[in-house]
Structure formats: C-alpha cells, structure tokens
Amino acid sequence: MTNRSRVLPRAVLLAAFICGGLAAVHPAQAQVSVNIAIGVPPPAPIYEAVPAPRPGYVWAPGYWDWDDHHHKHAWKQGRWERERAGYVYESPRWVQSRDGWVLVPGRWDDHGGKGKGPKGYHCPPGHAKKGEC
Template sequence: MISRRSLLGGLLTAGIAAAAPIAASRQADAQIFIQPPPPPLRIERRPPPPRPGWVWVSGFWTWDPRRRAYVWVPGRWVAGRPGWRYRDGTWVRRGNTWVYRPGGWWR
C-alpha cells in the first residue's frame, strides 16, 4: 500500500512539473518589443527636376532590423503620372510600435 506521504509527495512533484511549461510560456508571452519612434525628417536640398512633369518624392527614415536603427533614404525625382498626385509615405504609431505607410500615387 502506498503511504499517504508518498502519494502527496508524488502529486506535488507532478503538479510542479506540469506547471513549469505554463509559467515559462507566460513569461515568453509577456515580452514587449518597442521600436523607438523615427527621428525628425531631414531638410533636403531639392535639385531641379531632370525633366518637366517630374515629381519630388521626399526622403524618409526606414527601419534597418540588422542595425536596429533608422536609416535615411534620400528624396528623389520620379516621372509624373498625368491625372495622379503623389502622396509621401508617413510613420504611424500603432500601440507600442511604429509602422511605415509607404507613399504612392492617388487620383
């Protein structure tokens, strides 16, 4: 016959072993990754357009995950699209992180 003390010890050990993965997964889920906000936009010297009808696309900051830092992408001229307007990209805060909404052509 199993003694009461042995039975309680076995149940206690089994309970701790079963709860360990739950505690570990809750710790992993509790990690919060916060990407810092982008730096202020740079003031760029806009050279003359290469041809009439070209549109200036402003420079912007992009996140480089390998460097874990923002990197500046300089502005540039692009060929215009008749009847369309170009809207520059923008950074938007979503909760504890920042998301880049790329620019594009709009009617």
C-alpha cells in the same frame, strides 16, 4: 520508420504544394504587403534642398526607413519620380499605432479618380509649405 522520417516527406509535399501554388498565381496577384510595428519613433526629418523643377517628374522627399539588419532607422534620400497624370504622389510616413510605429509606404493616389486641380496638376511634396504652389 521513425517520426522524423515520416515528417520529412510531409514537409517536402507541403513545400511543393505551396511553391506550386505560388507559381500558378498571376503576377498581378502575387503582391505582398507587410507592415512591421517597431517601438522606436523615427528621428526628425533631415533637411534636403528641393531641386529645381524637372518637367515630367515629381520630387519625392527623403524619409526615414527601418533597417532591420542594423535595428535602426536609415535615411533614404529624396529622388525624382516620373509624374503620373491624374495622380498625386504621397510620401512615405510614419504613424503611431497601438503596437508601435508603422511606416506607411509612399504611393500614387488618384483621389477616387478625381485627380487634384486642373488637368491633374498637383503641387509637388514640400513645395506647398514654402508657398511655391
């Protein structure tokens, strides 16, 4: 038996073990977060007109994402997000780390369960700078 024929069964067993272990994980625990640092800072944001308010929704402004296939930044247009009572939407943002630029994904934050403002009201992203809140 050659070294290669001995390694193959081990690789198959290892793959089966890993796949079997992942299948047994509860869906809520199967979350994976990967941060990739790149050496290229994002370009300046593209101006997007903020649409008129839409009841029950929060405007999530556009942002630069990283297109790994083309090795460049790609603009993701703004979109409506369904409002979540007691939470504030935080837009994705780029931060500079010691390894390069890292995209911090957008998220809903409950500010430690405190919400923000009366009855969970919050100023939609981009509106405060314009003095609309």
